[in-house]
Amino acid sequence: MVELVVRRFKCLNPPCPAVTFTEQVDGxxxxxxxxxxxxxxxxxxxxxxxxxxxxxxxxxxxSIRVAKDKLLDLLRQLPELPQASxxxxxxxxxxxxxGGSYATILVDLEQRRPVDVLPGRDAEPLATxxxxxxxxxxxxxxxxxxxxxxxxxxxxxxxxxxxAWHLLRNLAEAVEKxxxxxxxxxxxxxxxxxxxxxxxxxxTGTAEPPAEEMLFVPPDGTRDVLGRPRxxxxxxxxRYTAVQQLLAEGESLASISRRLRLDHSTVRRFARAQSLDExxxxxxxxxxxxxxxxxxxxxxxxxxxxDIPQLHQELRARGFAGSIQCVRRYFRPFKKSHSPxxxxxxxxxxxxxxxxxxxxxxxxxxxxxxxxxxxxxxxLKQIRAACxxxxxxxxxxxxxxxxxxxxxxxDLPAWMxxxxxxxxxxxxxxxxxxxxxxDAVTVGLSTPWSSGQVEGHVTRAKxxxxxxxxxxxxxxxRRRILLRT
Numbered sequence: 462m463v464e465l466v467v468r469r470f471k472c473l474n475p476p477c478p479a480v481t482f483t484e485q486v487d488g489x490x491x492x493x494x495x496x497x498x499x500x501x502x503x504x505x506x507x508x509x510x511x512x513x514x515x516x517x518x519x520x521x522x523x524s525i526r527v528a529k530d531k532l533l534d535l536l537r538q539l540p541e542l543p544q545a546s547x548x549x550x551x552x553x554x555x556x557x558x559x560g561g562s563y564a565t566i567l568v569d570l571e572q573r574r575p576v577d578v579l580p581g582r583d584a585e586p587l588a589t590x591x592x593x594x595x596x597x598x599x600x601x602x603x604x605x606x607x608x609x610x611x612x613x614x615x616x617x618x619x620x621x622x623x624x625a626w627h628l629l630r631n632l633a634e635a636v637e638k639x640x641x642x643x644x645x646x647x648x649x650x651x652x653x654x655x656x657x658x659x660x661x662x663x664x665t666g667t668a669e670p671p672a673e674e675m676l677f678v679p680p681d682g683t684r685d686v687l688g689r690p691r692x693x694x695x696x697x698x699x700r701y702t703a704v705q706q707l708l709a710e711g712e713s714l715a716s717i718s719r720r721l722r723l724d725h726s727t728v729r730r731f732a733r734a735q736s737l738d739e740x741x742x743x744x745x746x747x748x749x750x751x752x753x754x755x756x757x758x759x760x761x762x763x764x765x766x767x768d769i770p771q772l773h774q775e776l777r778a779r780g781f782a783g784s785i786q787c788v789r790r791y792f793r794p795f796k797k798s799h800s801p802x803x804x805x806x807x808x809x810x811x812x813x814x815x816x817x818x819x820x821x822x823x824x825x826x827x828x829x830x831x832x833x834x835x836x837x838x839x840x841l842k843q844i845r846a847a848c849x850x851x852x853x854x855x856x857x858x859x860x861x862x863x864x865x866x867x868x869x870x871x872d873l874p875a876w877m878x879x880x881x882x883x884x885x886x887x888x889x890x891x892x893x894x895x896x897x898x899x900d901a902v903t904v905g906l907s908t909p910w911s912s913g914q915v916e917g918h919v920t921r922a923k924x925x926x927x928x929x930x931x932x933x934x935x936x937x938x939r940r941r942i943l944l945r946t
Contacts, residue, residue, distance in 0.1 A: 465489075500525070505539060508532035509944045512929045512937065536940055545569075547576055549599040550619075551915035552608050554582035555922050557935065564935060565608075566922055566942065568915045570601060575918050578939040584611035591615030601912045603627045604898060623898060623905035624912040625865050631891055632861060633827050638887035639854050640819045640826070641739045648816040650847030697740050704731040735886075750783045751791055762792070817844070826855045829862070853883045870907030873899075918942075 467484040489497055496504065504527055507516040513529035520527045551568040565579040565587060579586040588611040591597060601622045602608045612621050700723070707717045714732060718725045734740050751758070754776055761772060769792060773785040817825075817840060825833060825841040833841070845852035857880050864872050877892045895902045905911075925941045 501535070504532060505535045508536040509539065509941060512536065512925075512941065515928060533937065536937060539940060539944060541940075542943060544576060545572070546596045547571075547594055548596060549910060550576075550594075550597050550601070551912050552587065552600060552602045552612070553912055553915045553919055554605070555919045555926075557926065557938075564938075566915070566918055568918050570599075570910065570914060573914060575922075575942050578922075578935070578942055580935055583607050584614065587611030588615030591619075599908075599910055601910050601915065602901075603912065604631065604894070604901075609898060609901065620904055621901040622908060622910050623901040625905050626911065626913065628895075628902060628905060629827075629862075629865065631894070632858065633823065635887040635891040636826055636854055636858060637819065637823045638735075638739070639885055640822050640851065642735065642887070643848050643850050644816070644819050644822075645738050646848050647822070647844055647851075650843070651816040694741060698737060700727075701731050701734065701737050701740055704728055708732055750781070751787060754779065754781055758788075758791070767792075822851075826851075826858055830859070850883070850885060854885060854888065857883075857885075857888065865906055868907050868909070870903040870905070873903050873906060 465486065467486065467490075470482045470484070472480055472482065483492075485491060488499070491498060494501070504516075504520065504525070507519055510516070511519060513533045516532045517527055517529040520532075547567075547569045549570040551570045552565060553568075554563050554565050556563050563582040565582050566575055567577045567579065567590065568574070569576050577590060579590060582605070584607045587608060591600075591612065592615050595616070595618070597616050597619050599622060600612045600616060600619050601624060602612065603624050604627055609621065612619060700721070703721055704717055707720065712720070714725060714728050717723075717732075718728045721728070731740065757779070758772060758776075761775070766772060769789050770785060772792075773781075773788045776783075776788065822841070822844060825837055825844075830838065841855070845855055857876070860876055860879075864870070864876060873895070877895065880888045880892050922938070922942050926938055929937060929941070
């Protein structure tokens with residue numbers, strides 16, 4: 462408790478509305494304030510870091526009684542930091558409410574700090590901000606058309622840079638579509654190779670055991686472990702056929718959604734699919750934590766080890782982090798029809814090799830060849846030999862990666878011509894999109910500037926948004942983003 466005695470002055474001017482004045486103590490009191498300047502500074506710092514409710518909890522732990530709304534008022538009263546000149550600007554959007562409202566964050570890439578937060582993700586707010594900052598020389602952005610238009614109209618003097626990571630991501634999406642379209646020929650190639658191996662085994666006297674001793678076949682995605690068609694495949698085929706038939710009759714997507722009782726996005730996905738194989742590939746290519754351990758499990762099962770707890774312990778010793786239920790579910794179909802260990806008079810047939818999943822093939826194609834394991838490189842070589850289209854796709858990906866690594870953006874037109882010369886529709890769409898933004902893409906492949914640190918600030922902005930859940934209006938969120946540098 463501080464007892465303070467100060468002087469009180471009376472104004473001798475009758476028209477004065479205040480009438481009296483109280484002496485203030487520097488650093489301790491201020492007019493009409495309920496907090497000392499020191500305490501007010503402390504609470505403002507808490508509000509800038511934690512906003513309302515979390516800040517009030519921290520203040521209570523420090524024996525300071527303050528309401529959450531008071532902390533938000535202190536946050537709104539903070540003066541904005543003076544804006545310095547920005548030469549290299551990074552632009553990206555983030556969701557305030559996903560699918561509903563968005564905001565745009567602007568980052569000074571040289572000072573490595575956000576400089577402003579704009580409402581929406583349209584071209585006009587960005588163009589208005591750029592007109593007030595004619596010193597901007599470089600604008601790093603993703604390939605969104607709104608930002609390209611805003612930068613073009615607001616800062617015609619600035620060079621636009623398309624982010625290299627987004628370019629590589631667009632290339633990976635095109636490669637995934639290409640692999641999905643040509644995955645049937647990959648399955649055919651692996652099936653043929655397996656049949657040749659079995660024929661060779663039969664000709665050398667190392668035939669398989671009789672039918673009553675046949676071993677299980679690992680599932681390939683379209684069939685289960687017993688060789689029966691999966692229900693997911695039949696359902697996808699039925700829905701694709703129905704949607705395509707109604708589209709041919711002139712029905713709209715909304716009408717098809719009502720008639721088939723399907724979600725509108727599901728109908729749109731079935732309508733935009735180029736083929737049924739594309740949908741089946743996406744539906745059956747889900748990875749499992751057991752994928753890398755399946756060869757070992759199949760080998761142990763053939764050796765006669767059908768004890769699930771023992772198999773689980775062996776997998777745990779090899780680094781498997783899943784539960785025993787995962788292993789038990791995988792072997793449940795085999796337990797119903799498994800056979801005894803093959804007789805010594807027969808040599809077990811080579812393990813059937815299912816075709817790799819599309820996402821795995823995409824990862825192999827997009828990975829630096831020097832970083833691939835020998836087994837993965839061998840399978841990729843077999844895939845490229847079996848499918849000329851995927852061989853050409855892998856070659857184009859290697860050329861694009863070298864161009865991006867060595868900052869040789871001038872080679873982009875020649876690369877696009879080579880892609881257009883091949884029968885690769887997904888890559889053709891990518892090239893056509895690049896042509897509409899050719900200057901920015903060329904600069905993005907020629908300079909080291911990128912939107913990498915902008916993505917980091919977006920991640921921090923999302924954290925601040927969630928911390929202020931329920932009170933994360935754009936004005937408060939903007940102040941917290943700009944003040945917490």
